[in-house]
Amino acid sequence: xxxxxxxxxxxxxxxxxxxxxxxxxxxxxxxxxxxxxxxxxxxxxxxxxxxxxxxxxxxxxxxxxxxxxxxxxxxxxxxxxxxxxxxxxxxxxxxxxxxxxxxxxxxxxxxxxxxxxxxxxxxxxxxxxxxxxxxxxxxxxxxxxxxxxxxxxxxxxxxxxxxxxxxxxxxxxxxxxxxx
Amino acid sequence: xxxxxxxxxxxxxxxxxxxxxxxxxxxxxxxxxxxxxxxxxxxxxxxxxxxxxxxxxxxxxxxxxxxxxxxxxxxxxxxxxxxxxxxxxxxxxxxxxxxxxxxxxxxxxxxxxxxxxxxxxxxxxxxxxxxxxxxxxxxxxxxxxxxxxxxxxxxxxxxxxxxxxxxxxxxxxxxxxxxxxxxxxxxxxxxxxxxxxxxxxxxxxxxxxxxxxxxxxxxxxxxxxxxxxxxxxxxxxxxxxxxxxxxxxxxxxxxxxxxxxxxxxxxxxxxxxxxxxxxxxxxxxxxxxxxxxxxxxxxxxxxxxxxxxxxxxxxxxxxxxxxxxxxxxxxxxxxxxxxxxxxxxxxxxxxxxxxxxxxxxxxxxxxxxxxxxxxxxxxxxxxxxxxxxxxxxxxxxxxxxxxxxxxxxxxxxxxxxxxxxxxxxxxxxxx
Numbered sequence: 001x002x003x004x005x006x007x008x009x010x011x012x013x014x015x016x017x018x019x020x021x022x023x024x025x026x027x028x029x030x031x032x033x034x035x036x037x038x039x040x041x042x043x044x045x046x047x048x049x050x051x052x053x054x055x056x057x058x059x060x061x062x063x064x065x066x067x068x069x070x071x072x073x074x075x076x077x078x079x080x081x082x083x084x085x086x087x088x089x090x091x092x093x094x095x096x097x098x099x100x101x102x103x104x105x106x107x108x109x110x111x112x113x114x115x116x117x118x119x120x121x122x123x124x125x126x127x128x129x130x131x132x133x134x135x136x137x138x139x140x141x142x143x144x145x146x147x148x149x150x151x152x153x154x155x156x157x158x159x160x161x162x163x164x165x166x167x168x169x170x171x172x173x174x175x176x177x178x179x180x
Numbered sequence: 181x182x183x184x185x186x187x188x189x190x191x192x193x194x195x196x197x198x199x200x201x202x203x204x205x206x207x208x209x210x211x212x213x214x215x216x217x218x219x220x221x222x223x224x225x226x227x228x229x230x231x232x233x234x235x236x237x238x239x240x241x242x243x244x245x246x247x248x249x250x251x252x253x254x255x256x257x258x259x260x261x262x263x264x265x266x267x268x269x270x271x272x273x274x275x276x277x278x279x280x281x282x283x284x285x286x287x288x289x290x291x292x293x294x295x296x297x298x299x300x301x302x303x304x305x306x307x308x309x310x311x312x313x314x315x316x317x318x319x320x321x322x323x324x325x326x327x328x329x330x331x332x333x334x335x336x337x338x339x340x341x342x343x344x345x346x347x348x349x350x351x352x353x354x355x356x357x358x359x360x361x362x363x364x365x366x367x368x369x370x371x372x373x374x375x376x377x378x379x380x381x382x383x384x385x386x387x388x389x390x391x392x393x394x395x396x397x398x399x400x401x402x403x404x405x406x407x408x409x410x411x412x413x414x415x416x417x418x419x420x421x422x423x424x425x426x427x428x429x430x431x432x433x434x435x436x437x438x439x440x441x442x443x444x445x446x447x448x449x450x451x452x453x454x455x456x457x458x459x460x461x462x463x464x465x466x467x468x469x470x471x472x473x474x475x476x477x478x479x480x481x482x483x484x485x486x487x488x489x490x491x492x493x494x495x496x497x498x499x500x501x502x503x504x505x506x507x508x509x510x511x512x513x514x515x516x517x518x519x520x521x522x523x524x525x526x527x528x529x530x531x532x533x534x535x536x537x538x539x540x541x542x543x544x545x546x547x548x549x550x551x552x553x554x555x556x557x558x559x560x561x562x563x564x565x566x567x568x569x570x571x572x573x574x575x576x577x578x579x580x581x582x583x584x585x586x587x588x589x590x591x592x593x594x595x596x597x598x599x600x601x602x603x604x605x606x607x608x609x610x611x
Binding site: 062063064065066067092095096097098100101104113114115116117118146147152 | 216248
């Protein structure tokens with residue numbers, strides 16, 4: 001049970017919160033408003049800021065969303081953050097990823113049958129999230145080698161930063177998993 | 181070999197087979213899974229490029245996202261534009277040279293067949309001589325071959341049939357996005373040309389109408405001077421003929437003024453303000469007070485809500501509708517009357533100009549608001565059928581609607597709507 005109230009759309013009166021829920025329903029592609037956003041609706045401006053953060057980081061940019069969600073899976077797995085892991089896995093299966101790849105991604109990343117370019121990017125995101133102080137120039141260079149430019153590398157850093165924050169937040173408020 | 185060993189062998193073989201089978205299954209599963217991740221990326225790219233109608237944006241998406249589908253060090257797109265070819269490197273080097281199909285036999289093969297090719301080791305192309313493996317896939321339009329997309333890497337034997345399939349699916353998406361972008365660009369050009377032509381026509385119409393006014397004024401003036409000076413010296417029939425010239429000049433002046441009004445309508449400003457409609461109706465009625473009196477027409481105006489628009493144009497609408505009602509009141513009308521009413525609706529205000537005139541036949545009602553369409557072919561009634569088309573254009577410009585209800589022989593009601601005055605914010609019409 002979450003430590004904060006999860007507001008359903010019908011309970012909302014604030015126009016900002018209502019607009020954000022509408023945008024989430026239209027743009028996220030889940031057909032629902034995930035609990036993480038419902039938990040923020042008591043503070044409409046906080047909800048709006050976090051949704052805009054999510055939208056600009058994950059739904060926009062040059063790196064495919066599928067890959068960003070995979071970075072999210074890897075980070076949530078490393079942080080043992082159950083809520084975020086489930087949401088990312090749902091997101092990926094909604095994007096068309098097979099259950100087998102997702103299982104491998106979680107249980108045995110190195111053996112996961114993904115192209116090396118994707119694995120390099122996911123490893124980098126994971127390191128940014130879990131051991132940021134150990135990231136070296138060589139790590140950045142590994143991304144340039146597989147053809148990422150500085151803007152795309154920034155997208156990976158921003159993605160890792162966003163998902164780390166979401167893990168911390170959802171774990172702290174003991175957010176229950178959505179009925180997906 | 182002991183009996184025990186003999187007995188164990190089939191089991192070992194069975195175990196081995198099972199192990200092999202398991203390994204093969206795992207390998208196949210892994211390959212299928214890897215494909216599923218690529219297909220989900222492919223869907224994303226397809227959506228992203230088909231969202232855009234700008235060719236540069238589409239090429240940007242391909243340059244950025246295609247690397248998550250296929251391993252390559254070089255990606256280029258070659259497109260046929262009119263009768264010229266254009267080649268552009270989207271990812272990696274080298275920068276493109278002038279397209280010379282003689283020096284690019286692989287590309288030429290794709291263009292002339294048009295079928296995709298996989299090059300496994302060594303390129304015959306001077307452009308891509310540093311890339312051992314290549315996939316070149318044609319891009320197809322409705323009319324046939326449109327171009328090709330090329331992925332290349334320095335590693336030999338890099339590409340498989342699966343890579344080709346993935347590349348082919350991407351090429352299908354890209355072809356459709358490029359077709360949409362080109363059709364859109366063509367539409368924009370056509371639209372700009374049309375706009376220019378309409379502006380030219382407007383300017384032409386305006387100039388002609390304007391230049392006609394001077395000579396027309398002269399005709400009218402000279403006809404009047406002739407009547408005044410020579411009335412006593414010429415037969416009465418000649419005076420009548422000259423008076424006819426003056427009347428025709430008046431009609432022509434009216435038509436010219438209508439044409440000028442039409443031209444002004446297209447170029448006028450878009451500032452909207454709250455308008456006191458009762459005031460503009462009174463002004464419009466004032467223009468025809470003499471005719472109303474002469475013909476003994478009873479006029480009734482109810483309370484009218486204000487509207488958002490431009491006073492001069494709303495007056496023009498009422499003036500035209502009142503003028504029409506007077507014109508078509510009918511010679512033998514025992515109770516000639518015009519009633520003007522207005523009502524407020526949730527999103528608009530609606531006005532009606534109702535007359536007890538001769539009415540309009542149902543078959544004539546459809547084309548009533550088109551240019552040069554006359555309500556009736558009634559002799560002795562002036563006009564060239566521009567009035568209602570002007571009214572309709574003004575109302576469209578003021579974001580309203582117009583319609584007509586009429587029973588032939590009983591009368592006609594013209595109605596129109598305008599945005600309510602409350603929708604005007606600081607002189608602008610709120611969306």
